[in-house]
Amino acid sequence: MSLAECDRYLEEREQEHLEAIQEFLRIPSVSALPEHQGDVRRAAEWLADYLRRIGVPQVELLPTERNPVVFGAWHVDDAQPTAMIYGHYDVQPPDPLDLWTSPPFEPQVREDKLYARGASDDKGNVMVALQGVEALVRTQGRPPINLKFFFEGEEEIGSPSLPAFMPNHREKLACDFIISADGGQPSLDQPGVTLTAKGIAACQVNVRTADTDLHSGMFGAAVPNAAQVTAHLAASFHTPDGRVAVEGFYDRVRELSEEERAELAAAQASAGPYWEKVGAPALWGEPGYSPGERVAARPTLDINGIWSGFQGEGVKTVTPAEGHFKITCRLVADQDPEEILTLIERHVEKHCPPWATATVERFPGSARPFGIRRDHPALKTAMEVLEQIFGKPPVIARQGGTIPVAEIFQRELGADMVFFAFGTPDGNVHAPNESMRLESMRRGRRAYCAYLTALAK
């Protein structure tokens, strides 16, 4: 049967495929940093070229307000369904740079892992999907179903351009469902499918206590200190026992049923508590829920950064005049990101002392939580294929992360998303020394061959 041919093709091309991934990873397409604007564009063009090399007949860069969408289409048969493969070519900023063993944009293989920013999230996963498609095309002349490709360049900043982009491209993007090459597997040995992903809301709080930084000896005893107000405000967002202290934050959250808790426990028992391997002196979070339940199905408020005053070496006797901190919230059904940001604004207003001013700056890229129904045919097929590839049935998981487009696609195209990606939780995504296992890549390419084949009627 044809899959054996695919396997042989992939085995023969493994080195070549790895080199192509490394070439892609060398482009520092950091969407959050304006100085990398040109690199982001270069990554888009590189990816479009790769689609053309595979043989995709229609490839184009669709402009958005910011970074282009790399789009491709290959219609093979009216009788077959149309799947659109989704992923992103932008990456997270690499800092702190000094914690990387090898430089983030100089990919390096060590002990069966490829290290680089984007190795897992998401360039590695995107390339694995495309190299699976390539194997089908080279061995069978064409893909078994109709394919579209949609690779965006703003996922790591919350896909801010997509809400305006989608309504203008409904026809071009029309499809039966989406296959996401962004996501991952619970472990190297345990497959999983995703039932939900969290929403997100992001903002920055800006604090000011004086016109300018002041000498702490002449002023510190008399005037407010922005570093202290910033710390006080940032600390006010959680109760001592770990709940989010923003009034109304949990009001719309759907409680887990006993059945859902059992399913989650099963999913996590097999995946293993990866969060125990990060060197934390103890776990921490909302009381009343297991760490796994919290990651999968409870909303959080995370302070991603805080800064005020002097950060250099040694001593500077200054009373800082301004301070800042960044917040992201991970949201679950039925929380609404804009409503959450309004609650945060109210919280800041209530907790800012009269000797300071504090403003909340909303960031674009809010996303509602996402969910797919349990009996969706493309989800069921994915589960069958994963069982075949991994040799055991997939667990049904709920993602702690956010795929903003999942909810946008659902709303704008009426198309549900099946997550079909192959990174593992030890891949340090969004952190120094990001990696992807070569074994995950091999398995991922084969899985794409099998999945697209199985989806054909």
Added chain:
Amino acid sequence: MSLAECDRYLEEREQEHLEAIQEFLRIPSVSALPEHQGDVRRAAEWLADYLRRIGVPQVELLPTERNPVVFGAWHVDDAQPTAMIYGHYDVQPPDPLDLWTSPPFEPQVREDKLYARGASDDKGNVMVALQGVEALVRTQGRPPINLKFFFEGEEEIGSPSLPAFMPNHREKLACDFIISADGGQPSLDQPGVTLTAKGIAACQVNVRTADTDLHSGMFGAAVPNAAQVTAHLAASFHTPDGRVAVEGFYDRVRELSEEERAELAAAQASAGPYWEKVGAPALWGEPGYSPGERVAARPTLDINGIWSGFQGEGVKTVTPAEGHFKITCRLVADQDPEEILTLIERHVEKHCPPWATATVERFPGSARPFGIRRDHPALKTAMEVLEQIFGKPPVIARQGGTIPVAEIFQRELGADMVFFAFGTPDGNVHAPNESMRLESMRRGRRAYCAYLTALAK
């Protein structure tokens, strides 16, 4: 009389004197930043040259563990007292750079003020003293009393090398009292002398919650967040009403007598509440004391900087693994800096939650609080001269700032310090747009001529 000659000399040389100050200010001698090591050395050499130009017969750079002391001696008469003029040639870091109207190391005169980092603190004040000495020397052939000069290069980092340096140079530095060219006047019209200066203790708290920064979606709900722990710890150092919350912090503090409070109120009524002009929405500090009492005579704990996680533009969905904040305490009699740092360590130990580790890194440069007795002859003479120059009697002030050497000189040489410097509180010392009024400079040079003359027996 000779002072009229001095005045004429100073009037004629005013432009030349200003240019010399500007030349000195162009050297970015930032002692806190290792990259300015060479500039610090250059400033020391420049200052030694200036002493030689005045005619000081013995000038040398005395090496310390870090930055040299610029030393000079001019013995004129065994029957006269020996005064040692103290100051420093190092400056604070200039950041944040974007808040400066003109670059910090390109001095600029605007509306009778000279703007530059160090314009007041302390290069401007040092030069004013030396140009006063120069006027005496040029008009009378020699200074009226025996002089020594001691200009250090580590004041802005807490004079860490001096405690080890002093015991080895007791003979060379022997003097009857010290005149400090570091300090200032309460206002342009109101003279003042300093009775006390605060001590200082400095440290940095380092927080860690995991081996590496983590993806907030995959880990944020399960593991601790270093930015949040850092904010919590930093916020724990003050009670909501503004007292320092470190147990035992106030135990050794001498309470002000009613008489002292009245004296302080008088001093501050004339100086004016300069802390009200910094753009703070409200004043803030320890309850039960006026802002002026707090600045003058109450100890404080100041957070000078805090940082953790992502500080770039936009959003990064990261759970930070480490955080830091810097503390300085301003101390009053009879607090002991090392004991205070021990209390801070205990506080951190007590308030650090079990899901994080926190360590306290003590910075060198602790200083005990300083005080001079009210009837010291050099202090009384200074008060008479200031009354003559300003036309009104000086107030007796207590400095909110710290001059570590004041206490070191007292301990090591048995010599008390008289503060005799001419910057004003609107000079933005340690902040952007530092300046010194040209009028203060003129008055300062004349005051030095008069003071050194009056000190002669």
